[in-house]
Amino acid sequence: MSEAPFQKVALIGLGLIASSMFWAMKRAGMDSHVTGFARSEATRDTARRLGLCDQVCDSAEEAVKDADLVVLAVPVGAMGPVMQTIAPHLKPGCVVSEVGSVKRTVIEAVTPHLPEGVHFVPTHPMAGTEHSGPDAGFASLFDNRWCLIVPEDHTDGDAVSRVETYWTALGANTERMDAEHHDMVCAVVSHIPHLIAYTMVGVADDLGRISDNEVIKFSAAGFRDFTRIAASDPTMWRDVFLTNKDATIEILGRFTEELMALQRAIRTGDGEQLHAYFTRTRAIRRGILEAGQDTDAPDFGRAKVDR
Amino acid sequence: MSEAPFQKVALIGLGLIASSMFWAMKRAGMDSHVTGFARSEATRDTARRLGLCDQVCDSAEEAVKDADLVVLAVPVGAMGPVMQTIAPHLKPGCVVSEVGSVKRTVIEAVTPHLPEGVHFVPTHPMAGTEHSGPDAGFASLFDNRWCLIVPEDHTDGDAVSRVETYWTALGANTERMDAEHHDMVCAVVSHIPHLIAYTMVGVADDLGRISDNEVIKFSAAGFRDFTRIAASDPTMWRDVFLTNKDATIEILGRFTEELMALQRAIRTGDGEQLHAYFTRTRAIRRGILEAGQDTDAPDFGRAKVDR
Ligand SMILES: NC(=O)c1ccc[n+]([C@@H]2O[C@H](COP(=O)([O-])OP(=O)(O)OC[C@H]3O[C@@H](n4cnc5c(N)ncnc54)[C@H](OP(=O)(O)O)[C@@H]3O)[C@@H](O)[C@H]2O)c1
């Protein structure tokens, strides 16, 4: 690809998402010059050692200088402060994007600091693993995954299109959505599943009558699927729940309601209700397989794959 | 293996577990003669077509005749009735085993029908996929998984040992446990995770404001891990919850309590509590990886593998 959608790209935050973006850009043959910055010297050193970014800078200000695209890839709660730091150093006409898991709060935190003539295009690549940090990334993370693009009504159309072109080159499919709908969809498909998984793992860890050792030994019976997502970065998830409070609490309410209904069916021995409920949920699984968003392999497809 | 622990083996029920047992026996080179029976003609026909069992019988009575080991591999709620049917046809001194996911209730349902001189050794292979039926099985299902052996105090020691030898030959590790502890451990590592997954998928399916299509498209963000286990057989799971009621309701209570505490932390903006909780749960994940009960591959290790 000779004509990269952005000639100079700055990645602020060098964790799982930013490092995967960098490797995916290289894989796509984009000739953009990529600068990077992370808060800690340790992360910057690791990035330099890995060859992550064409240039790792010691300040965010330096990294964003002359950039055509600046991507904020830090925890959701850090988006506002980071934007405030870099704002005076942005090139007029540049595009600022971010990859946070929550949108309405991030838009509210970032927008007040936006200089005149700088375009803001929030995005959310719906892909991840339970790993974090600069060495967690890999080029295929976004392949065949969705990247939600969450512009506001007044956002410059050309800036939005270029961000979409960029994500398509990284392997993702893009879809536009408004911030409120985004936050509700993500509460359902991501935030509440993570909260529940964290809770289940916490309960298991806490039960005196069953040793941690037993929980670990026998985890293949379902529990390990929960531990996987409950091993994600605590800071990222703290920020997600604190910033997507309304949708989280609404969906949690619905979840608890349904769980209580099933508990009642168990207590009263209502096998018909249980059977009907468990049958209905199979259809969604089938849909996910058909949409190519998971594999149907036995043993949950958990063969060892190479990075 | 020339000296099979049981010369004649009868599999009653020919679903995921029984078919995997058959293929694992063949892989181990066991020279046992294996008969099989399933309730429906359709399943028996499929079994014959697949070469599942050396002989597929048209009645359970016929299948168990002369068997040294009879394995009940039917839903938990069917164990008692099936035992009642076969009891008069069992060879004196034979071993009856079963692979149900719940133990106390199954033992109570089966024991009254046990003829004098027949040994009963309940087991629970802690392995599975979300698939069911005679064509779902594969020889490696039990490899490196745990098979819990749940004898009672008075159970014949030799019968227990032979069942353990048999499961070891099938690829599993065995561990003895009493029925009450088994049911509590399984509620934590398997039954409640499944119930929660079913509930989460039900909630997603039910939300008018988000289309099923969106839930499916964006499922890679965490939700798909839930749909996988929520696609398991409805009859099997109905029976599990109805028969492991006490442990289920106890663990559900603990789960709801913790979830409410986290909900409160979210509502009041207590980031410290959330961060501490999410940090604690990571250790369990590490333990599971170290115990070889899951893979740490990126993209959740979901590469396509062959059966
Ligand atoms: N992981 C996922 O599954 C996923 C998926 C989609 C979107 N997201 C979103 O993507 C963003 C990044 O996530 P990630 O998984 O890449 O995280 P990560 O691997 O933990 O990396 C986070 C990066 O942000 C930097 N950082 C943290 N706090 C900061 C602060 N207060 N100021 C400046 N920099 C800070 C970190 O620097 P140090 O290393 O120096 O601490 C690190 O380089 C988050 O907003 C997250 O919600 C994550």
Ligand SMILES: NC(=O)c1ccc[n+]([C@@H]2O[C@H](COP(=O)([O-])OP(=O)(O)OC[C@H]3O[C@@H](n4cnc5c(N)ncnc54)[C@H](OP(=O)(O)O)[C@@H]3O)[C@@H](O)[C@H]2O)c1
């Ligand atoms: N799947 C797992 O993850 C897993 C793991 C460990 C233990 N288990 C336990 O293993 C047992 C079998 O599970 P599975 O996954 O192999 O189930 P499955 O694939 O659904 O097969 C069940 C078999 O039982 C037969 N059956 C069903 N109801 C019956 C009845 N009322 N009377 C006689 N036969 C009946 C079925 O016959 P038709 O096909 O003719 O209907 C079928 O052959 C269950 O007790 C389950 O709790 C399952």
